[in-house]
Amino acid sequence: MDISKSDHVKQRKEKQSILQQFKRNVRMHKHSYILMAPYFSLFFLFTVLPVIISIVVSFTYFNMLELPRWVGWQNYARLFLEDDVFLIALKNTFLFAAITGPLSYIACFVFAWIINEFSPKIRAFLTLIFFAPSISGNIFFIWLIIFSGDSYGYANGFLMKLGIIYEPIQWLQDPQYVLAIVMFVQLWLSLGTAFLAFIAGLQNIDVTLYEAGAIDGVKNRWQDLWYITLPSMRPQLMFGAVIQITMSFSVADVSMAIAGFPSVQYAAHTVVTHLIDYGSIRFEMGYASAIATILFLMMMTTNLITQRLLRKVGE
Structure with a gap:
């Protein structure tokens, strides 16, 4: 005692x-x-x-017309045990994040690193060219024309001209291709805020660090990158990681614009499109909040793992 x-x-x-x-x-x-x-x-x-x-x-039943009614874990049990479409959306979202997240993050840094080597005028022009798709608004109609399901679609016309295919492919109506096309379009749009943050970080690195590194035994550009550039850009790397993770997990507009809503056999259905379905169309706000909570936990977990990995940069 x-x-x-x-x-x-x-x-x-x-x-x-x-x-x-x-x-x-x-x-x-x-x-x-x-x-x-x-x-x-x-x-x-x-x-x-x-x-x-x-x-x-998320622990209530709430339809926007009646007062919320407490249901406990019922929404979460329904999500994982009864909602087959949510499980498809969860699989698509993880696949989407696992592919587009790292690829877009690496692409943002690599392009920023290459562009940073040019003169200021060329650098400004190239930055605008690479950044333009992310601020162009709703330009998905370009990709709808490219992947049109008739012979006038650019993809079908090109492949038929080469003799690779003999009849048009229904790109956006075939579950085999839809998710890959949405990923490709998302990668095209991914050079956005993180890309600008990386360019700003590269511009702010003290040049004397490279001179000191050369004296200490740094022999090539790759060692410069690992021991000087990346450690000096940790804040920008962390910011870019958060942005890219958020984009890869919250994809919805691209999927709905390219594949439709809902997509064929839910091939491009994501957690956010599922959230939009129940929150904005069916108004099952308790169930939609449960979906949002799961998405929040997924993002937080991925961000924490990424932070641990970025702390090891330069070690």
């Missing part, structure tokens, strides 16, 4: 010391906290609070 009491006293003293340190820190940097208060207030109000509310609502 005495030991437990002493442990309790120690824990209470530790909590009091942490609280006192926090109060002292606030008093010392009160101007900084005042300046940050508006942002944190808005962040909590429009980001943190909706996430918390969504998690709570």
